[in-house]
Amino acid sequence: MDDDIYESLPETSTMCTHMVAGAAAGVLEHCVMYPVDAVKTRMQSLVPDPKANYRSVFDALQKIVRYEGVRNTMRGVNTVIAGAGPAHAMYFACYEKVKSKLSTDGRGNHLVHGVAGCAATVLHDIVMNPTEVVKQRMQIYGSPYKTCMECTRSVLKTEGLQAFYRSFTTSLTMNIPFQSIHFMTYEIMQDLLNKERHYNPKTHIVSGGMAGAVAAVVTMPLDVCKTLLNTQEHCSRTHISYVNGMIAAFKTVYEFQGIPGYFRGLQARVVMQIPATAISWSTYEFFKYFIAKRSAANDYLSVKGIHLQTASAASSR
Template sequence: MCDVGMEDEDLYESLPETSTMSTHMMAGAAAGVMEHCVMYPVDCVKTRMQSLVPNPKADYRSLYDALHQIVRHEGMKNTLRGINSVVSGAGPAHAMYFACYEKLKKTFSSNKHSNHLAHGAAGCVATVLHDIVMNPADVVKQRMQMFGSPYKTCLDCARTTVKQEGIGAFYRSFTTQLTMNIPFQCVHFMIYEFSQDILNKERRYDPSSHVISGGLAGAVAATVTMPLDVCKTLLNTQEQCARTRVPYINGMASAFRTVYEFQGFTGYFRGLQARVIYQIPSTAISWSVYEFFKYIITKKKTDDDRYLSVNNLPVHVSASPK
């Protein structure tokens, strides 16, 4: 039997002992979909602002200017082009991502105290699983987001890409994606956990601390890895590759050279404002939704165990107080 009289906050703190892998997967999937969908119009702007040689009709001066022009000349629906691809990819990708992170965070930690290196290492491994699933969805999403995109639907984009460039096109940016996301997630998780140590020492469910820690982690990680994000966008969209005298741009080194050729050093930071503005709320939303679903799912399970205990029924999953 479990000690059903323990406080809900303690159950949340001892979540790894009172929940299953499916808890983290369900919470992660919900967090991933919410994160990408709520801030999707800003992500569309970021992709367009990273264009090597912007169309005169799509040469934006700022985030506000870009959103204003897109809505005015193309309609609000164009800020959401490609969102179906994100929804289909973000759910399973983030489910594996958070489940792997929670499992490995505990495995890599040598003691009960916070271990930021363990959090960073767990984030690295989780990122590889995430990107394997998410990279093809990201390719379709960014090709749909580009100004003057010829694709009618996400499915049309995927089919055309496979037909013209082969299945390898969906993983052309994979190395760059990992090179960007591994340091991004290391910084992201370490800052999030460090902020939690300051704002939420008891590690209880605390929405305000999750929002602040998540937003701060996203902003710092986005700034540090911005040049790699620009190169990833180029590899995904293959924009202007004809001017490089090669059939397509392949590899991180080639992408870095191409960006510098077209726009110089400043080209590596085009769209930085949009990316940071996107990452702050999206990362805050992701962590808030994830922690909320963890709390709700675990609380429901605890209430069920309490009911079984009060009625002298067997409790199948036990929870030990801290």
């Protein structure tokens, strides 16, 4: 059984291979790095509460655990588990499908990887955007919600369904370049470190971590604006109307924080993205490898069984 069975995937390995692998990768990535994600959300606040004005990721985690309890670092994780599975299943499946359709050998064409990343991002964000709204409102300091379901009902009742997609345009504007850079960087690193494209956990981890770091830095200003649109925390503290749209978010951030405001929480985002994307890619590649190998082994046994039956029938004659 050839190594390229894993990379190219045989016909017997349907899109379910990518979807199962993607779902597992997405849930693990978000759950493992969730406490740092919570810190990032808080550090992006435009008008932070004095009790939640953190100097660094470590300082934030230390204060949250000390004054609020360990459980507060995981507030909102339930909604992420529910949303990340299907979102990442479609995300990786779409990426692999588009990549295979546009590329002759599935490698070496980084423009194709970028286009595939764009298509995958749209599907991912349609599912994930409402999840992000609930998650970030649960993460902010002094969140009034006790459960994710209470938060969902409250937002739906007071702000309407549009609140769950208020940041959708900004999310796409951020995630399309983020994921394009992310996928292209990952594939470039794989070309450098794993030219044969065999299953190699070390190269998947290094390539994934590098891809996440580069993409996180480039798209940081958009992430700050997305957090503002999702949480509307600035509005609740200053009692003004809702911030709607990417342009309004950019203006609001600049008004209160200036240029440095677009990079608030950068350290937390990079610290989160490096292991998160490393975990995501290594988990995805492992499950893809495992499922593809098992499928190939079953095919091999089936073919061998047919040959044995044929040989047995011939000898009995």
